[in-house]
Amino acid sequence: MRNTDAFRFRTCRLAAMHRGALAVASVWALLFVCCLGAKECAWGEEAPTDATYHTPLAGEAGEGVFMGERFKIPPVDRAHMTALTVGGSLLAPKQGDLRGFPFGALYVRRVWNDARTRDVVSGLVNELEYDKTVGPLELVTHFENYTIPFDQREIVDNVEIVPTSLQWGTLLGSIGPGVRFPVHPFQVDNDIRVQLLGRVGYFYADRTSDTSPGLVVPPDTVLYGAKLRARYDGMRRNLLELPHQGIATGFDVDYLHRDKWSDLSGGSTGSARRNYLQGTAYLVGAGGIPGLSERDRVIFCMYGGKTSEGDADRFNAFRINGSPFPGEADDLAHPRYTGAIHNDVLSSSYATASLGYRRELTFFLYMSLVGSYLWGERATVQGVDQVVFRQQRRGGATVAFDSGFLWNSSLYLAFSWESGYLRNGKDGGGATFNWNKLF
Numbered sequence: 026m027r028n029t030d031a032f033r034f035r036t037c038r039l040a041a042m043h044r045g046a047l048a049v050a051s052v053w054a055l056l057f058v059c060c061l062g063a064k065e066c067a068w069g070e071e072a073p074t075d076a077t078y079h080t081p082l083a084g085e086a087g088e089g090v091f092m093g094e095r096f097k098i099p100p101v102d103r104a105h106m107t108a109l110t111v112g113g114s115l116l117a118p119k120q121g122d123l124r125g126f127p128f129g130a131l132y133v134r135r136v137w138n139d140a141r142t143r144d145v146v147s148g149l150v151n152e153l154e155y156d157k158t159v160g161p162l163e164l165v166t167h168f169e170n171y172t173i174p175f176d177q178r179e180i181v182d183n184v185e186i187v188p189t190s191l192q193w194g195t196l197l198g199s200i201g202p203g204v205r206f207p208v209h210p211f212q213v214d215n216d217i218r219v220q221l222l223g224r225v226g227y228f229y230a231d232r233t234s235d236t237s238p239g240l241v242v243p244p245d246t247v248l249y250g251a252k253l254r255a256r257y258d259g260m261r262r263n264l265l266e267l268p269h270q271g272i273a274t275g276f277d278v279d280y281l282h283r284d285k286w287s288d289l290s291g292g293s294t295g296s297a298r299r300n301y302l303q304g305t306a307y308l309v310g311a312g313g314i315p316g317l318s319e320r321d322r323v324i325f326c327m328y329g330g331k332t333s334e335g336d337a338d339r340f341n342a343f344r345i346n347g348s349p350f351p352g353e354a355d356d357l358a359h360p361r362y363t364g365a366i367h368n369d370v371l372s373s374s375y376a377t378a379s380l381g382y383r384r385e386l387t388f389f390l391y392m393s394l395v396g397s398y399l400w401g402e403r404a405t406v407q408g409v410d411q412v413v414f415r416q417q418r419r420g421g422a423t424v425a426f427d428s429g430f431l432w433n434s435s436l437y438l439a440f441s442w443e444s445g446y447l448r449n450g451k452d453g454g455g456a457t458f459n460w461n462k463l464f
Contacts, residue, residue, distance in 0.1 A: 034078045070404035077320030081388055089388030101149050104136035112459025120448050121185035136213050144353055149173050161206055165220050167199040174232050183451035188237030188410040197226035201363035210261050217257045224250040236412035250281035265427050266352050268311035276306040277295045280311050301336035308355050320385035328360045329376040337373030339404055339412045344369035347447055362399045370447055373414040375401035389429030397421045399446055419446035434462040
């Protein structure tokens with residue numbers, strides 16, 4: 026796949042996938058309501074009017090009306106959730122040699138009185154965290170890895186540049202103190218937290234049969250560093266865990282030292298410096314639209330990141346993801362180009378903003394329209410094999426449907442178009458479908 030980058034999309038997406046306890050719909054119902062658009066679905070028993078209607082919120086018990094029938098919505102313990110996501114994407118045209126790919130991941134969240142854990146597992150890309158708490162104080166332990174056993178190549182004008190082929194990956198463990206305070210509206214994911222983490226890890230890189238003889242391959246090395254992480258989440262989610270009201274924001278400042286990087290000369294790897302500093306920030310929000318009902322929401326997100334000047338290379342670059350609109354608390358911080366649905370793209374610095382409209386078609390079905398703009402210094406190729414970063418400005422758009430489904434699960438279907446950032450010079454689109462099962 027450019028199988029390589031697809032795993033980050035699955036992990037990011039999975040974090041927002043634990044979509045409410047719904048056994049009220051079928052595929053036929055989804056197609057039927059999508060055809061009706063925003064027309065209210067109620068025959069027989071009268072459905073609530075827009076003026077009196079209130080959107081079902083995450084975790085809460087309630088009632089919904091569909092096709093004249095009333096359905097009870099059972100409560101969900103959002104502090105103890107396990108979910109599985111499986112699905113796939115089709116691309117038109119292909120990105121490089123990739124026409125489509127499957128994906129899947131497991132999501133686990135547990136919150137106890139004195140500890141919490143959040144784990145996203147897809148096998149080759151994983152993110153695991155366990156925090157021990159004493160009042161507002163906590164000890165944070167975090168592990169992440171990006172260990173893809175496939176060739177990773179850069180793309181120019183939607184063509185894979187074979188001489189840039191490498192296999193490489195990282196493993197990073199972090200530990201450190203933090204403080205966490207609950208905030209309004211006092212749900213399981215609403216808090217303000219500040220954490221300072223010491224980090225240690227390992228980087229490796231290997232040639233493949235396609236690697237250019239002139240491509241400089243960095244040595245395997247130990248990594249050391251520190252990260253300052255801050256988060257605020259005052260957002261209320263709806264029944265499908267989509268942002269409904271409020272904002273979330275945060276930042277990261279990350280410093281890493283690569284122990285053997287001084288063995289490199291410059292050239293085609295990018296930076297020869299073994300120390301680098303990176304900063305990222307984000308703002309995500311949702312709210313009502315004056316004059317419209319609670320069924321209508323405006324949604325937005327903004328992301329930015331910067332690598333210290335002259336220190337960026339293909340091995341420490343940000344992975345800008347084309348995944349769907351964020352919802353789950355810890356997933357919000359992952360940088361994304363929301364107007365497109367596809368793989369990660371390596372960027373040394375970036376700024377992106379997305380603005381969208383969401384309509385609640387019925388209590389378990391939502392349609393979203395999102396437009397996005399992205400400025401970034403994108404990885405590209407100079408000469409035969411030298412990976413460099415050049416500025417690009419692009420835009421994209423997505424129409425998406427989120428629906429409750431049978432067996433305590435949910436569906437996601439999206440169609441997208443993007444003007445050339447993902448394929449590095451050629452515009453294109455794609456479709457993504459996944460099924461999310463809550464256990």
